[in-house]
Amino acid sequence: MIQLNVNGTERSFDGDPEMPLLWYLRDILGLTGAKFGCGIGLCGACTVHKNGQAVRACITPMSSAAGGQIATIEGIGAQGLHPVQKAWIEINVPQCGYCQPGQMMQAIALLAGTPKPTDQQIDDGMAANICRCGTYQRIRAAIKAAAEERP
Amino acid sequence: MSSITNVSRRGFLIGLAGAGAFVLGVRYLPRMVTQHDSLAYPTEADLATLHPNAFVGVNTDGTVFIVAHRSEMGTVIRTTLPLVVADELDADWKRVKIDQAIGDKRYGDQNTDGSHSVRSFYDVMRQAGATARLMLIQAAAARWQVSPSECRTDLHTVVHDATGRRLGYGDLAGAASKLPVPNREEVPIKPKTNWRYIGKGMDSYDLPDICTGRAVYGMDAHVEGMVFASVEHPPVFGGKVKSYDAQAPLQITGVHQTIPIDPFQPPCAFQPLGGVAVIADNTWAAFQGRKKLNVVWDNGSNESYDSDEYKKQLYATARQPCKVVRALGDVDSAFAKGGPIFEAEYYVPLLAHASMEPMVALAEFKDGKVTAWAPTQNPQAAQDIISKELGIPKENVICHITFLGGGFGRKSKPDYVAEAAVLSKKVGRPVKVVWTREDDIKFDYYNAVAGMYMKASLDSKGTPIAWLQRCVFPPITSIYDVNAVYGDPGHLQQGWTDIPYNVPNLRIENGPAKAHVRIGWLRSVANIYHGFAIQTFTDELAHRSGRDPVEYLLELIGPDRTIDFKGVDYPNYGASLDSYPWETMRLRRVIEMVAEKSGWAKRKLGKGKGIGIAAHRSFLTYVASVVEVEVSDDGTIKIPRVDTVVDAGLVVNPEATRAQFEGAAVFGTSVARSGEITAKNGVIEQSNFSDYPVARINEAPYQTNVYLVDSDAPPAGVGEPGVPPFIPALCNAIFAATGKRVRELPLSRTNLGKSS
Numbered sequence: 001m002i003q004l005n006v007n008g009t010e011r012s013f014d015g016d017p018e019m020p021l022l023w024y025l026r027d028i029l030g031l032t033g034a035k036f037g038c039g040i041g042l043c044g045a046c047t048v049h050k051n052g053q054a055v056r057a058c059i060t061p062m063s064s065a066a067g068g069q070i071a072t073i074e075g076i077g078a079q080g081l082h083p084v085q086k087a088w089i090e091i092n093v094p095q096c097g098y099c100q101p102g103q104m105m106q107a108i109a110l111l112a113g114t115p116k117p118t119d120q121q122i123d124d125g126m127a128a129n130i131c132r133c134g135t136y137q138r139i140r141a142a143i144k145a146a147a148e149e150r151p
Numbered sequence: 152m153s154s155i156t157n158v159s160r161r162g163f164l165i166g167l168a169g170a171g172a173f174v175l176g177v178r179y180l181p182r183m184v185t186q187h188d189s190l191a192y193p194t195e196a197d198l199a200t201l202h203p204n205a206f207v208g209v210n211t212d213g214t215v216f217i218v219a220h221r222s223e224m225g226t227v228i229r230t231t232l233p234l235v236v237a238d239e240l241d242a243d244w245k246r247v248k249i250d251q252a253i254g255d256k257r258y259g260d261q262n263t264d265g266s267h268s269v270r271s272f273y274d275v276m277r278q279a280g281a282t283a284r285l286m287l288i289q290a291a292a293a294r295w296q297v298s299p300s301e302c303r304t305d306l307h308t309v310v311h312d313a314t315g316r317r318l319g320y321g322d323l324a325g326a327a328s329k330l331p332v333p334n335r336e337e338v339p340i341k342p343k344t345n346w347r348y349i350g351k352g353m354d355s356y357d358l359p360d361i362c363t364g365r366a367v368y369g370m371d372a373h374v375e376g377m378v379f380a381s382v383e384h385p386p387v388f389g390g391k392v393k394s395y396d397a398q399a400p401l402q403i404t405g406v407h408q409t410i411p412i413d414p415f416q417p418p419c420a421f422q423p424l425g426g427v428a429v430i431a432d433n434t435w436a437a438f439q440g441r442k443k444l445n446v447v448w449d450n451g452s453n454e455s456y457d458s459d460e461y462k463k464q465l466y467a468t469a470r471q472p473c474k475v476v477r478a479l480g481d482v483d484s485a486f487a488k489g490g491p492i493f494e495a496e497y498y499v500p501l502l503a504h505a506s507m508e509p510m511v512a513l514a515e516f517k518d519g520k521v522t523a524w525a526p527t528q529n530p531q532a533a534q535d536i537i538s539k540e541l542g543i544p545k546e547n548v549i550c551h552i553t554f555l556g557g558g559f560g561r562k563s564k565p566d567y568v569a570e571a572a573v574l575s576k577k578v579g580r581p582v583k584v585v586w587t588r589e590d591d592i593k594f595d596y597y598n599a600v601a602g603m604y605m606k607a608s609l610d611s612k613g614t615p616i617a618w619l620q621r622c623v624f625p626p627i628t629s630i631y632d633v634n635a636v637y638g639d640p641g642h643l644q645q646g647w648t649d650i651p652y653n654v655p656n657l658r659i660e661n662g663p664a665k666a667h668v669r670i671g672w673l674r675s676v677a678n679i680y681h682g683f684a685i686q687t688f689t690d691e692l693a694h695r696s697g698r699d700p701v702e703y704l705l706e707l708i709g710p711d712r713t714i715d716f717k718g719v720d721y722p723n724y725g726a727s728l729d730s731y732p733w734e735t736m737r738l739r740r741v742i743e744m745v746a747e748k749s750g751w752a753k754r755k756l757g758k759g760k761g762i763g764i765a766a767h768r769s770f771l772t773y774v775a776s777v778v779e780v781e782v783s784d785d786g787t788i789k790i791p792r793v794d795t796v797v798d799a800g801l802v803v804n805p806e807a808t809r810a811q812f813e814g815a816a817v818f819g820t821s822v823a824r825s826g827e828i829t830a831k832n833g834v835i836e837q838s839n840f841s842d843y844p845v846a847r848i849n850e851a852p853y854q855t856n857v858y859l860v861d862s863d864a865p866p867a868g869v870g871e872p873g874v875p876p877f878i879p880a881l882c883n884a885i886f887a888a889t890g891k892r893v894r895e896l897p898l899s900r901t902n903l904g905k906s907s
């Protein structure tokens with residue numbers, strides 16, 4: 001039996017410990033904010049937080065999520081919009097929007113470690129997240145806007 | 152074309168109250184509403200008190216429902232077209248609710264491709280809103296016993312200025328609903344000076360849902376009792392299952408069964424590819440079960456397909472005389488006179504769409520009817536193919552449109568939606584088919600691979616006297632006709648037969664090529680390879696002649712004129728040449744503007760840097776781009792800046808339009824840098840973002856500046872036209888930076904480093 005905490009709620013899971021966290025979140029808990037994009041950790045659409053760190057849920061087996069504090073886009077915004085979400089709306093970042101929960105979760109983790117990132121730090125921090133619509137310019141602007149909001 | 156039709160009144164729709172028709176924004180999606188009064192699935196607009204047509208409804212509480220009948224894949228069309236209705240209705244946008252249509256022919260065309268949503272429906276939407284507005288005015292006038300001509304509207308309110316009386320739309324909806332729907336000729340359309348939203352635009356209606364993870368994509372659709380499916384498709388196009396292990400997958404916890412799917416009957420069109428499906432409790436189990444199927448295939452005749460050999464054949468065909476599709480003057484005599492003659496060959500490989508959301512669909516077959524929820528650009532085609540595959544009437548197929556996690560043309564082909572429906576019938580439960588990224592890359596409808604041959608003879612100043620161009624590519628029509636090998640006019644028009652150059656001797660040819668994979672349209676389609684060949688060749692001629700590329704391009708375009716297509720089969724993207732003539736002045740203007748905005752003549756660029764220009768008309772929109780590139784000694788490229796000028800006629804939503812051209816620069820970067828699908832023994836070699844990389848934040852243009860020409864011309868396309876000029880502009884910039892000419896895409900085929 002695997003115990004974990006998802007968005008503040010204690011959960012237990014007795015299925016295949018090799019099942020990636022992504023499918024547990026999506027198919028079993030019904031939390032569909034994290035998306036399936038590549039299945040091998042290359043696109044970042046499935047990005048969630050484990051103990052505050054951005055991880056690729058599609059390659060994180062349930063066995064390694066055990067005991068972890070998992071946060072998804074649904075949890076991040078549960079108590080009102082996060083500054084990163086506000087910046088995303090303000091800058092009008094999304095096009096199709098499919099990758100954006102992953103982009104925002106990555107950006108939140110980036111800003112937690114690097115509150116005022118340079119262009120290079122944004123490139124380094126966000127390069128693992130693909131946006132096929134091509135919203136990168138606005139993602140960069142939104143991260144800077146969110147950084148300005150922070151004390 | 153679409154027309155506005157009356158729909159039944161709410162009073163006749165019994166028992167539907169509360170059966171919300173919203174597909175988007177809720178996870179648990181409604182089942183099919185009982186068919187009644189010819190409307191299988193009424194929208195909130197249909198159910199509203201006043202609903203003079205299929206696109207708009209007004210309730211007594213003042214809520215305005217506007218139907219979005221096109222698919223939302225990131226262009227913000229779900230906001231932009233309703234905004235036109237709201238403007239003509241003089242509605243308060245804050246009191247508007249967007250209602251996503253299902254696939255239904257009463258809306259007219261719903262295939263959200265070809266960059267024509269605004270172009271085709273701008274007038275329809277204006278009419279829809281203006282009709283409701285007139286009825287509200289008439290209702291107020293009747294209540295006040297004054298002439299409607301004495302009344303006007305002001306943001307959700309009808310006003311009688313002479314007496315200062317005002318009535319809200321909600322108060323008038325009941326009375327207005329009893330009035331006859333006025334004829335089109337009676338309905339006044341707002342003058343431009345009164346526009347409230349058109350030309351100013353609005354943020355996406357869906358922005359909050361998207362940014363909180365609440366937006367429901369096809370991948371997120373869910374109904375009670377559904378099972379998950381993953382399908383092993385034939386690795387070679389047209390292959391068939393010989394045998395497979397039906398039992399081994401059942402060893403995986405959660406796997407229920409394996410089900411064969413019949414191969415398609417040629418031509419493939421939108422039929423499922425066939426193969427073997429694994430049905431399971433969850434997506435992961437279905438994926439795992441597939442690995443144990445051990446399918447043995449009969450690969451069929453496409454097993455011989457080798458993309459390297461195929462490339463040689465395309466070049467060989469293009470070197471020989473081909474079918475003439477447009478001719479002016481006498482090219483052969485001009486070439487025979489000698490003088491400097493320049494030839495070049497260009498190549499663009501197969502391209503995959505790779506939308507972030509792989510193909511996915513949920514369908515339920517029950518009691519002879521199908522309800523599907525799918526991220527589809529083309530819900531009516533989904534109805535058609537499901538109807539054919541299951542042998543049920545089209546009216547018995549309900550296709551809900553979820554949000555699309557990207558589309559780029561791939562999701563206009565509903566093979567994956569049909570797959571879900573076929574499986575649901577076999578399983579007896581709702582089935583959600585989830586394609587992996589590998590499935591998406593390997594079983595795409597690829598943008599055609601193309602080889603092009605160009606030849607020009609030049610006068611002493613370097614100006615072309617004669618111009619010959621040949622293109623050879625497997626046509627999209629091959630999915631409908633297995634014998635089709637020539638380009639059809641709809642694709643030859645795309646930046647090829649409409650070359651706007653003022654050359655006295657011109658011949659345009661097209662050669663045959665047989666398809667060995669499914670060919671389909673991808674964001675800007677044939678314009679990608681045609682634009683690359685023509686705009687690169689132009690730049691080559693400019694440099695060869697020692698001319699400035701901008702000046703040279705303008706000289707080739709020549710004096711302002713409307714291109715005469717007499718004798719040419721030129722469909723003009725389905726628009727009339729009277730409404731949308733090909734005007735060289737508009738191309739000249741975007742080139743001049745982009746030269747100015749980019750500082751073309753003045754830019755001081757350091758070592759390893761260069762700028763390039765290209766211009767192209769596609770989907771009735773004129774675009775010029777200047778790209779700045781920086782190439783390091785090891786051949787790595789960076790794109791610090793892009794300037795793009797767009798003349799798309801009237802632009803309803805400028806911010807969303809600028810975003811499309813920013814995105815097009817990134818899409819073009821992906822095509823140019825690494826876009827290449829190859830095949831060996833008929834099997835596609837790429838599989839995921841590892842071997843089919845797309846541009847990431849550190850590879851994409853750092854800054855793209857988009858300038859929109861202020862125009863009263865009728866609205867034209869914006870989703871696709873940014874891609875074709877970007878790619879040659881980038882490659883021309885690379886030449887300026889390095890002296891290395893890129894004639895084959897992707898760039899990874901050319902060593903741009905110093906060592907070469």
